[in-house]
Amino acid sequence: METRELRYFVAVAEELHFGRAARRLGMAQPPLSRAIRALERRLGAELLARTSRAVTLTDAGEVLLREARAALDAVGAAERRTRRAALAAAGQPDVVLAAKAGASATLLADLLDTYAAEPGAATVELLLCGIGEQEAVLRDGRADVALLHLPFDSAAGFDTEELRTEGQVAVLPAGHPLAARDDVRTSEVTALPGLPVPRLSGHDGGPDSPGPRVRDHTQLFQLIALGRACWIAPESCRDQLREGLATVPVVDAPRVTTVIAWPPHSRSRAVAGLVRAATRA
Numbered sequence: 001m002e003t004r005e006l007r008y009f010v011a012v013a014e015e016l017h018f019g020r021a022a023r024r025l026g027m028a029q030p031p032l033s034r035a036i037r038a039l040e041r042r043l044g045a046e047l048l049a050r051t052s053r054a055v056t057l058t059d060a061g062e063v064l065l066r067e068a069r070a071a072l073d074a075v076g077a078a079e080r081r082t083r084r085a086a087l088a089a090a091g092q093p094d095v096v097l098a099a100k101a102g103a104s105a106t107l108l109a110d111l112l113d114t115y116a117a118e119p120g121a122a123t124v125e126l127l128l129c130g131i132g133e134q135e136a137v138l139r140d141g142r143a144d145v146a147l148l149h150l151p152f153d154s155a156a157g158f159d160t161e162e163l164r165t166e167g168q169v170a171v172l173p174a175g176h177p178l179a180a181r182d183d184v185r186t187s188e189v190t191a192l193p194g195l196p197v198p199r200l201s202g203h204d205g206g207p208d209s210p211g212p213r214v215r216d217h218t219q220l221f222q223l224i225a226l227g228r229a230c231w232i233a234p235e236s237c238r239d240q241l242r243e244g245l246a247t248v249p250v251v252d253a254p255r256v257t258t259v260i261a262w263p264p265h266s267r268s269r270a271v272a273g274l275v276r277a278a279t280r281a
Contacts, residue, residue: 077141098143102217115277122270168253179246
């Protein structure tokens, strides 16, 4: 299969409408329909169930959609990494480091300072991500290396070095009765009336929570300070808490391990140097 065919199929499978898919692809509908029919004939499988009123995915179509998205992501990642490798070979080495905005601030600063002191250190482009986004930008090639937080992020398929492990704390509005406790349990935090756990735009939180949706720690901590939410976070978040917030240890929350992660096939000297610096920081 060609990447062009995969893009055609993904557009139709996501839109479930040939007209909308054709407009999204910037092409006419008839050649798109012919291309999908040709793909089905070559695979010997019906990918889309068509009626006069609707288009739906078959079981085979569901499989191809999942695999096609992964394949297109891999092609895009290969293109981005190849271009950066070419720049490095031309004497313009740099490395893109992805990190969660507002998280691991002290660790990140120590890492960057340690790496900058190395002879021949490359330029580090820091990509600050919303909650749960740094794993995705590493997988799709927008970043060369990332700080991930286990168990919230997945390091499957990456090489990693463990940097630190820490407990978690409840982040509450200052003056809340629970803030006077020596410790709390997760069930006590998540059941607080009037202080729902927010829904995250990323994947490392509570998507089923009734709380407001947030993208990053700035939004999150502002909501908590206003008495509209609560949160459970790694204890290192204390380093950047604003006025109006309090923390208390959560004794039964899972410990969080921060790792530096990179693709296993990477041969970048800049990535290797950044990893060495991270383990020393």
